[in-house]
Amino acid sequence: MxxxxxxxxxxxxxxxxxxxxxxxxxxxxxxxxxxxxxxxxxxxxxxxxxxxxxxxxxxxxxxxxxxxxxxxxxxxxxxxxxxxxxxxxxxxxxxxxxxxxxxxxxxxxxxxxxxxxxxxxxPAGVAERRLVFAEPLACAAHCLSMARRHRGGGSLRGAAVCVLGAGTAGVLIGRLAEADGARVLLANRDADRLAFLAERRMLPDGGGVPLAGLPGPAAGSAGEHDVVIVATSFVLPELLEHALRLVRPGGLVMLYGGTAAGDRLPGLDCDLDRVRRGERVAAASWRGRPVRVGGSYGTTPGDFGVALRALATxxxxxxxxxxxxxxxxxxxxxxxxxxxxxxxxxxxxxxxx
Missing domain, CATH: 3.90.180.10 (Medium-chain alcohol dehydrogenases, catalytic domain)
Structure with a gap:
């Protein structure tokens, strides 16, 4: 050796x-x-x-x-x-x-x-402090790759994307989605994390809003986002309900955060853990409106290539x-x-x- x-x-x-x-x-x-x-x-x-x-x-x-x-x-x-x-x-x-x-x-x-x-x-010539984000950025790249697949292919250019969760994962998903041409809104439960990101110039052009401040649709009306990504540590029921209210009819809710075997949301005919871990997409209905629920789990070597190129270029x-x-x-x-x-x-x- x-x-x-x-x-x-x-x-x-x-x-x-x-x-x-x-x-x-x-x-x-x-x-x-x-x-x-x-x-x-x-x-x-x-x-x-x-x-x-x-x-x-x-x-x-x-x-x-x-x-x-x-x-x-x-x-x-x-x-x-x-x-x-x-x-x-x-x-x-x-x-x-x-x-x-x-x-x-x-x-x-x-x-x-x-x-x-x-x-x-x-890649040569890229600082270690930047390269250390390769793995979380690869996970973000994989999430968006699966979102594109669940939507039938193509880019996210012009799509309205809302990311729930402003931790490292949510921020990186938003940055990559914006680089792909999406219109991104970042939402978080607490406003102080959004203030931290604003101070460091890491909010998307669409800005950041507390979850409580999101323009939730009135009863019977529809959300306006093409894709809503739940990028919190865990896919909690109240967060998933936020996502389902925000997505347009027929739009895609992406499960990125953690799930456990048997996780379900009353009123949504979908096994959340099987969808996420199996990276499936399920057609479902939420309060009389059609919705698709898709999953993202892990990475591929191609995702690391996307992440490293983004960090380098x-x-x-x-x-x-x-x-x-x-x-x-x-x-x-x-x-x-x-x-x-x-x-x-x-x-x-x-x-x-």
């Missing part, structure tokens, strides 16, 4: 592990996965994701994705397609064996083809770096994660292992 001579994790804490009592520093060396093919990545910068905080709180089912928004450099590699010295991002949806990105070194194991898909090469990289509010070191990270899980915070916090 090729390696950078003399490299290796420096002394001191080597990673942040997720334990039953919360995130803790660890001095355990990462172990190379079994198998012929593996790559050792030195994370350069890692973003804290909402799903990391869900794991800390014990509210995220399924396999761990702890520490997956990252930009790193390959320091050992068994495949020439991921050469030593290459900068890479991470696609956590590719089935490989890996450690956490909240570490000074992260092994990734699997067959060579899976490793290449899991570690997309980062869009004006100001879609402005993503304006969302960064803090950077911490590895020793500072457990306390920062605990605070972020317990408090209501805006923007993106980065760690530099």
């Amino acid at each position: 090729n390696a950078v001579p003399g490299t290796g994790p420096p002394p001191g804490p080597l990673s942040v592990e997720l334990t039953g009592s919360g995130p803790r520093l660890s001095r355990a060396r990462p172990r190379r996965p079994d198998g012929a093919d593996a790559v050792l990545v030195e994370p350069l910068i890692v973003g804290v994701c909402r799903s990391d905080l869900k794991e800390i709180a014990g509210r995220r089912p399924g396999p761990s994705q702890f520490g997956h928004e990252l930009v790193g450099v390959v320091t050992r590699s068994s495949t020439p397609r991921l050469p030593v010295g290459a900068r890479v991002c991470l696609d956590p949806n590719v089935p490989v064996t890996r450690g956490t990105g909240f570490a000074r070194a992260m092994w990734v194991g699997g067959d060579a083809e899976a490793l290449v898909r899991a570690l997309p090469l980062a 869009a004006p100001d990289g879609l402005g993503v770096e304006r969302l960064i509010t803090a950077e911490v070191t590895l020793p500072e990270l457990p306390a920062a994660l605990g605070r972020l899980a317990a408090e209501r915070c805006f923007g993106k916090v980065l760690a530099r292992p």
Whole structure:
């Protein structure tokens, strides 16, 4: 296996592990996965994701994705397609064996083809602080790709799109939709998050409004948005009702936020979790009006290509770096994660292992 001579994790804490009592520093060396093919990545910068905080709180089912928004450099590699010295991002949806990105070194194991898909090469000349948004931006790109598919193909140019939820996911979905030519409105439960985005010049041209301030249709009238995307952490019933009131007859409501098995909304004949996880589109009726409900789940390698091109070529990289509010070191990270899980915070916090 090729390696950078003399490299290796420096002394001191080597990673942040997720334990039953919360995130803790660890001095355990990462172990190379079994198998012929593996790559050792030195994370350069890692973003804290909402799903990391869900794991800390014990509210995220399924396999761990702890520490997956990252930009790193390959320091050992068994495949020439991921050469030593290459900068890479991470696609956590590719089935490989890996450690956490909240570490000074992260092994990734699997067959060579899976490793290449899991570690997309980062474009040269783009700052790490911008590239660290590749994974959440790829998820946003996938959401819009599925919205276009559920609408029958084509672009969103000219479409009226309302995004419910002004967290990182909702903001990035809105930025990409606007870049595709859509007319975007961003809505959020609390006005202070919208004020934060306005201060950082991250609201779409259509602006941002509190959910309570949305022009809800009167009884019997129809909404005016072609697509309404529920981009909150979870698809809660009251948020889905907002979406259904806002969408025009025959329009599309996209489920992006989390759902659980068996989730349904009384009065809407639709299995929400099956639609979202299966990325299906269901024809339904809501209060006598036709509506389509579509799902988005995960990413594809093509979505990472869209995200990386946007970060490299869009004006100001879609402005993503304006969302960064803090950077911490590895020793500072457990306390920062605990605070972020317990408090209501805006923007993106980065760690530099």
